[in-house]
Amino acid sequence: MKLLNNMDKKTFLALGVLLVVLSIIPHFSKLSTITLISRIFILAVYGMSYDILRGYTGFINLGHALFFGSGAYIAGIFFTNFGNNLVVFGMAVIVTVVFCSLAAYIMGKIVLRGGGVIAAAMITLALGEIVRNIAERWRSVTMGADGLPFKIPDVFRDRIGFYYYALIFLIIMTVVLRQFILSPTGRVLMAIRENEQRAEFLGYETSKYKLIGLQVAGIASGLAGIMFGILNRFANTDLLSVQQTLNALLITLVGGTGTLYGAIVGSAFVNAVQNYLLNLRSVHPIFERWLLFFGAMYVIVVLFMPEGFVGLWNKYMKERRTKKNTKAIEKGL
Amino acid sequence: MAETLIRTENLSISFGAHKAVNGVSISLEKGLFTTILGPNGAGKTTLFNLISGLLKPTEGKIFFKGTDVTGLSPVERVKMGMGRSFQLTNVFSRLTTYENVRLAMQAHEEVGYKIFTDHRRFKSLNEKTEEILEEVLLKDKKDFLAGELSHGEQRKLELGMVLALEPEVLLLDEPTAGMSIEEVPTMIDILRRTKKKGTTIILIEHKMDMVKTLSDQLIIIVNGAKLVEGDPEEVSRNPEVLKAYLGGGVLNEPTT
Amino acid sequence: GDETGPIKIGGLTSLSGALQDYGDQMQKGFMLGLEYATDGTMEVAGRKIEVIWEDTTTVPEVARERAIKLLDEEKVDLIVGPASSSDAFAILELAEEFQKILMIEPAAADFLTGPSWNRYIFRTGRNSAQDAAAMADVITTNKPGAKVATLAPDSAFGRAMVDPFVQALADKGGDLIQQEFPPAETTDFTSYILRIREAAPDYVYVIWAGANNPWSQLMELNLEQYGIQITTGAPEIAALRSMSPMVGMTGFTVYYNSVPENPVNDWLVENHKEKYNAPPDIFTSGGMAAAIAVVTALEKTGGNTDTEALIEALRGMEFESPTGKRYFREDDHQAIQPLFEIELTEGSDHPIPKLLRVIPAEDIAPPISVPADAKR
Amino acid sequence: MDIFITLLINGLAEGALIFLMASGLSIILGLMGVVNFTHGTLFLWGGYSFVWIYTLTNSFVLGILASILIVFALGVFFEKFFVSRVYGNVPAQILITLGLQVIFTDLVRLFWGASPINVARPSYLAGTWSIGGVTIVQYRVFLIVVGALIAIGIHILLNKTKIGMVIRAGVQRPDMVQALGINIKLYFTLVFAAGAALAGLGGALYAPLVGSISSTAGMHNQVLAFIVVVIGGMGSFIGSAAGSVFLGLMGAAVAWYAPSLAVVANVTLMAAVLAFKPSGLFGLAVKK
Amino acid sequence: MNPLLKAEDLVSYIGLYTILQGVSVEIHQGEAVALLGRNGAGKTTFLRTIMGLVNTRSGSIKLDGESIVGKPTYEIAKMGIGYVPEDYGVFDELTIEENLKIAMWKEDKPTLEKRDYVLDLFPDLKVAYKRLAKTLSGGQRQMLSISRALVNENKIILIDEPSKGLAPVVIERLALALKEISKSTTILLVEQNFALACAVAERYYMIDEGKTVDEGTIKELIEDTELQRKHLGVI
Numbered sequence A: 001m002k003l004l005n006n007m008d009k010k011t012f013l014a015l016g017v018l019l020v021v022l023s024i025i026p027h028f029s030k031l032s033t034i035t036l037i038s039r040i041f042i043l044a045v046y047g048m049s050y051d052i053l054r055g056y057t058g059f060i061n062l063g064h065a066l067f068f069g070s071g072a073y074i075a076g077i078f079f080t081n082f083g084n085n086l087v088v089f090g091m092a093v094i095v096t097v098v099f100c101s102l103a104a105y106i107m108g109k110i111v112l113r114g115g116g117v118i119a120a121a122m123i124t125l126a127l128g129e130i131v132r133n134i135a136e137r138w139r140s141v142t143m144g145a146d147g148l149p150f151k152i153p154d155v156f157r158d159r160i161g162f163y164y165y166a167l168i169f170l171i172i173m174t175v176v177l178r179q180f181i182l183s184p185t186g187r188v189l190m191a192i193r194e195n196e197q198r199a200e201f202l203g204y205e206t207s208k209y210k211l212i213g214l215q216v217a218g219i220a221s222g223l224a225g226i227m228f229g230i231l232n233r234f235a236n237t238d239l240l241s242v243q244q245t246l247n248a249l250l251i252t253l254v255g256g257t258g259t260l261y262g263a264i265v266g267s268a269f270v271n272a273v274q275n276y277l278l279n280l281r282s283v284h285p286i287f288e289r290w291l292l293f294f295g296a297m298y299v300i301v302v303l304f305m306p307e308g309f310v311g312l313w314n315k316y317m318k319e320r321r322t323k324k325n326t327k328a329i330e331k332g333l
Numbered sequence B: 001m002a003e004t005l006i007r008t009e010n011l012s013i014s015f016g017a018h019k020a021v022n023g024v025s026i027s028l029e030k031g032l033f034t035t036i037l038g039p040n041g042a043g044k045t046t047l048f049n050l051i052s053g054l055l056k057p058t059e060g061k062i063f064f065k066g067t068d069v070t071g072l073s074p075v076e077r078v079k080m081g082m083g084r085s086f087q088l089t090n091v092f093s094r095l096t097t098y099e100n101v102r103l104a105m106q107a108h109e110e111v112g113y114k115i116f117t118d119h120r121r122f123k124s125l126n127e128k129t130e131e132i133l134e135e136v137l138l139k140d141k142k143d144f145l146a147g148e149l150s151h152g153e154q155r156k157l158e159l160g161m162v163l164a165l166e167p168e169v170l171l172l173d174e175p176t177a178g179m180s181i182e183e184v185p186t187m188i189d190i191l192r193r194t195k196k197k198g199t200t201i202i203l204i205e206h207k208m209d210m211v212k213t214l215s216d217q218l219i220i221i222v223n224g225a226k227l228v229e230g231d232p233e234e235v236s237r238n239p240e241v242l243k244a245y246l247g248g249g250v251l252n253e254p255t256t
Numbered sequence C: 001g002d003e004t005g006p007i008k009i010g011g012l013t014s015l016s017g018a019l020q021d022y023g024d025q026m027q028k029g030f031m032l033g034l035e036y037a038t039d040g041t042m043e044v045a046g047r048k049i050e051v052i053w054e055d056t057t058t059v060p061e062v063a064r065e066r067a068i069k070l071l072d073e074e075k076v077d078l079i080v081g082p083a084s085s086s087d088a089f090a091i092l093e094l095a096e097e098f099q100k101i102l103m104i105e106p107a108a109a110d111f112l113t114g115p116s117w118n119r120y121i122f123r124t125g126r127n128s129a130q131d132a133a134a135m136a137d138v139i140t141t142n143k144p145g146a147k148v149a150t151l152a153p154d155s156a157f158g159r160a161m162v163d164p165f166v167q168a169l170a171d172k173g174g175d176l177i178q179q180e181f182p183p184a185e186t187t188d189f190t191s192y193i194l195r196i197r198e199a200a201p202d203y204v205y206v207i208w209a210g211a212n213n214p215w216s217q218l219m220e221l222n223l224e225q226y227g228i229q230i231t232t233g234a235p236e237i238a239a240l241r242s243m244s245p246m247v248g249m250t251g252f253t254v255y256y257n258s259v260p261e262n263p264v265n266d267w268l269v270e271n272h273k274e275k276y277n278a279p280p281d282i283f284t285s286g287g288m289a290a291a292i293a294v295v296t297a298l299e300k301t302g303g304n305t306d307t308e309a310l311i312e313a314l315r316g317m318e319f320e321s322p323t324g325k326r327y328f329r330e331d332d333h334q335a336i337q338p339l340f341e342i343e344l345t346e347g348s349d350h351p352i353p354k355l356l357r358v359i360p361a362e363d364i365a366p367p368i369s370v371p372a373d374a375k376r
Numbered sequence D: 001m002d003i004f005i006t007l008l009i010n011g012l013a014e015g016a017l018i019f020l021m022a023s024g025l026s027i028i029l030g031l032m033g034v035v036n037f038t039h040g041t042l043f044l045w046g047g048y049s050f051v052w053i054y055t056l057t058n059s060f061v062l063g064i065l066a067s068i069l070i071v072f073a074l075g076v077f078f079e080k081f082f083v084s085r086v087y088g089n090v091p092a093q094i095l096i097t098l099g100l101q102v103i104f105t106d107l108v109r110l111f112w113g114a115s116p117i118n119v120a121r122p123s124y125l126a127g128t129w130s131i132g133g134v135t136i137v138q139y140r141v142f143l144i145v146v147g148a149l150i151a152i153g154i155h156i157l158l159n160k161t162k163i164g165m166v167i168r169a170g171v172q173r174p175d176m177v178q179a180l181g182i183n184i185k186l187y188f189t190l191v192f193a194a195g196a197a198l199a200g201l202g203g204a205l206y207a208p209l210v211g212s213i214s215s216t217a218g219m220h221n222q223v224l225a226f227i228v229v230v231i232g233g234m235g236s237f238i239g240s241a242a243g244s245v246f247l248g249l250m251g252a253a254v255a256w257y258a259p260s261l262a263v264v265a266n267v268t269l270m271a272a273v274l275a276f277k278p279s280g281l282f283g284l285a286v287k288k
Numbered sequence E: 001m002n003p004l005l006k007a008e009d010l011v012s013y014i015g016l017y018t019i020l021q022g023v024s025v026e027i028h029q030g031e032a033v034a035l036l037g038r039n040g041a042g043k044t045t046f047l048r049t050i051m052g053l054v055n056t057r058s059g060s061i062k063l064d065g066e067s068i069v070g071k072p073t074y075e076i077a078k079m080g081i082g083y084v085p086e087d088y089g090v091f092d093e094l095t096i097e098e099n100l101k102i103a104m105w106k107e108d109k110p111t112l113e114k115r116d117y118v119l120d121l122f123p124d125l126k127v128a129y130k131r132l133a134k135t136l137s138g139g140q141r142q143m144l145s146i147s148r149a150l151v152n153e154n155k156i157i158l159i160d161e162p163s164k165g166l167a168p169v170v171i172e173r174l175a176l177a178l179k180e181i182s183k184s185t186t187i188l189l190v191e192q193n194f195a196l197a198c199a200v201a202e203r204y205y206m207i208d209e210g211k212t213v214d215e216g217t218i219k220e221l222i223e224d225t226e227l228q229r230k231h232l233g234v235i
Ligand SMILES: Nc1ncnc2c1ncn2[C@@H]1O[C@H](COP(=O)(O)OP(=O)(O)OP(=O)(O)O)[C@@H](O)[C@H]1O
Pocket: B015, B016, B018, B020, B038, B039, B040, B041, B042, B043, B044, B045, B046, B047, B087, E128, E131, E135, E136, E137, E138, E139, E140, E165
């Protein structure tokens, strides 16, 4: 396979080991750990979808959660109204894909008229809020801010089984999104991030490309939303909120923007830290103020790892390479 | 008579009260090398902006290959075969030098909106990119981020990118400003070869010796309007041009 | 589970975030309640009671995750909490899945013991339908056939409080003539209040929680001069503080430390003051009630924590609480309880609710809204 | 007619309040280009500091001064140690300020509790005037006056002194401003802190209006402030002022004529304005 | 006599890259010195290192005998260094007037004399005086950038390729002006326009791959075509 050719043996081996470890973990873990890791997988996809936007097109979407939340709601509404079986699940997936690409299209048409990063951030913030408000008021269907619990197809009910589904979902989405950013279109998106005007003068219709990027991100996010809905068997308007979008931003920044895989690391780190902090409350009363520590994590990440974990790693590798090179030169002299 | 490639008709644009370009009508034949000269602020760059579609004229029309392109977007004009470089360096600063040129190449080759094919699969594209980098003397800098290049190197990159577009008409806005003396001849060489391939070139430049060796015709623009047009030698002896533009020759340019 | 080890109770509530004060009160109340109900031994039928507290952070996903941890890892015998209805909603299903009892306190949304109910759900706290019934009762007792307007935030909370009131008022022969729903964060209530003033009801029922309250604007626009009485459910002490313009108002309350007159409350007030140097509040009383309910049931089963045995014991069970006797209705496991008609009187720190009348539990029992086909 | 006048005055007062809440952000976001999610927290700290000192000393004026000072100090702290590292990097700004927001909001809960704290208006601003059928609340008139004074004062400060100019230049080319001999870091710190202090003042004046302050008040007001700055046009202080008044009046009108839309009116307006005029209603072009 | 500006074995870096690897330059009061070298040689980086905009790893820079390594940029500027950056560095959102004003604040009591002088030197700026700098043409930006360094009393001005983008007449005028200015102010000039460099400077330093590789008088360079070929590739 082409994909494998591009990786060196070491990476391949490491990935293999990781996969094996991940496959056997559920058989040695408690349910809450399994749930936590499943959640990490799903939010990693959500984070990657955000990275496509933020890292590869430079577009800060503060309404990104609307795709994610919609995915969860669509799944919930479908399961509640049409039965909780796999056919309905398939329907929910299709409807989510259509809905997200449509929503992304509309969002793109409104946002991509020019006006800069901050204006785009604010418009998307507003759009996200509008959708959240609609969900909140459409109580007959969404049950408003109380949230919507729902039953899920039996195949997903087993938590260990679902862990594997989530893992497979993550792997598939990683491969697909990686292909996307390595595609010619993905490259153009990077160009647009750097300098939109210049890309136009190379003959790229930047608004079309950005629309494609937004749609891919939206669909990926929506699919992650479905999975998240199934994991929790619950959807509520928080999933559509700015806070939920900011979670994605946090995940990508912790992992490293524009690195794609960063989101996986970021998701693992952020969720693990939060979980750990919540567990610590029985250790010492200071951890009842876990929010203080959680907030401090944001600050520390930005201050000391502005490039995130993956960025830090890349930098370390680069440094090692340059050092090697200089040594080689010195020896040569 | 050769085919007219670019024609402007009474082209004008005003910024408030200031007419930056004022009723310019020019007509450029295919394959010709034209240089536009004029004092600072004469409106040369603005004229380029109008032709390439960055600005919309307040008056007048632009024809490219016989069609009226006045209402078309820059992208559409590029697709018709127009390529331009910028006076203030304008590259993708956080992408590598190689990627900068490759992207230009990809645009030219019209790869299309492929979203799941690896970009590295397009072999011929990669080879051609290497060639261009070689040509503009940036081969050893190909893995540097464009933003890490020195000013002169960025100018070369800028030139490389438009060359990769292989346009029918090439609009170059002071491509050699800030380029070191020893590299200017190489650039002149590149331009010569490009012209030989049949590309129509319009150049804005202040280096007189370079202009004279390259151009088939000169157009002098002063205060937004065309002053004279014609053979390089003749025009550069025109007293008005001497006064408005060239000055008294206090500095002796070293001859090339 | 284990019949000899300690009895494990999971306490799951908001201990951080916006609802942290509710969670905090409930936690204190619950622990005091255990102490009261076990006479300080913290033992039932020879088994120690152990409470493991978890923070939902008022985020439903987190509530779920923490609930799973309690049920799966800590193997608790039952869960009490949470404060947010949304948190509660997200974990209803887990109670069914793990077949453990969820004793809801103080989340108040109707549907928890209504359409979304399952047989593992009990609620010691009152629900919003009981509030609505109490309010309707107070209004129509004072003025039969009264015309009423409501003013509530345009949010799930506001709607959830007003919806049952519509029915409750109609049942008692009142006439709801106007509903106003300002945005929850509004700082300018003028338009809404003016519209109510023009509709000229006898009463305006105000439902508000949050810092940006309408009290002073209600007074500024002189509703009383137009013959409109303002009424509401007196809230917790912190919120009472903002109600000083409302002294003299008649309304109802769920609990205020000096309102109920019974030995349980006397014990609570005394011990709470001793321990925390402050009087207990609404959710403290709720927490205590939940603890008494749990201990009473365990005593009935003789320390048996088997869920079926507990359900058996709890159904229809009567138990003490700081607001008097309550019992779990068989059909929906909702605790039926008395509320209080009060008048706000001058106080040094905040207006003090003064008891006018105990509203009997049966008078304000909410309609049963559990689906007929639900498994009991 | 009475209703019209009542709504007009209330709308104006709301506008003034919104402006007081947003003016700080207008400087920090509009002028300096920092997407500042600590705004709501600074607002809270202003409100709580005010209530704290006001109840302690019984002096309204001292309370206001204290809130300005405390939040100014917080602003200096935030800028010097955190925000100064992330100029020009919007996502990093969002995260670092978000982190500070989480921490400092929780600290508010730690120090003052999560429940609302009550506060009364000072006796000399507590009354109402009745003219015909119109009730005019003195405190609202006070807000209108303070809002106008601040708008004018800061407008003059930004335009007649070098501050505005240096910041505008520094946002674009901090290195060159330095190379021209100006300590741009100091300017940034002080201007950020001044913006913070304005947010604090907003919080301090908000509390007596609604009668209490609570730890959740920050977030909502922050969103409102963002809306105002964006609608008014980034970088235009007067635009923010105009935007605030516009929002205030619109709020009153919507509440009267279409109350069911009140919840979404503000964000919808913002989306609409930006979709058709990305530079905002009154602003210059949005940069970057 | 002490040199006005003295850099010794200067090594500086950006991120992971060490760019200057040993630059030594000595400039005396009242001199005009040209800095020559190929694209990417490190000329700009040298000027930026002096200004404190690039980090120094080792070596020293002394102005009037006082070390300026590690000082904040604004203090270095205030010590009497004027700087014309390569990319103009004009403030787009400010008018020409404001751009000049900002530059003038460096002094406690700025005089308008110098401002009028530059406006006479570059009449284009006078015409556009109240306009935002982003509307200027390429050449006009260069003029503004140069002017900002000339409106003050400076001990030394660092100028990075001033002729770039300027029309021949303007270059001529600039040459004369710099010649005039260099009588009172020391000038360090980076320039690719050999004619301009010759007209202004008396001495030169040659930089290659981040090191000073040669120095001498301009006169020698003009006369020695061999040297020109070696360093500049001309002829
Ligand atoms: N928005 C504007 N308002 C007013 N005048 C403007 C505006 N934009 C550009 N100009 C003026 O229009 C003129 C034309 O500028 P242009 O950039 O075309 O000059 P140019 O011939 O390319 O000069 P150079 O050789 O210096 O690059 C300049 O004098 C410039 O100041």
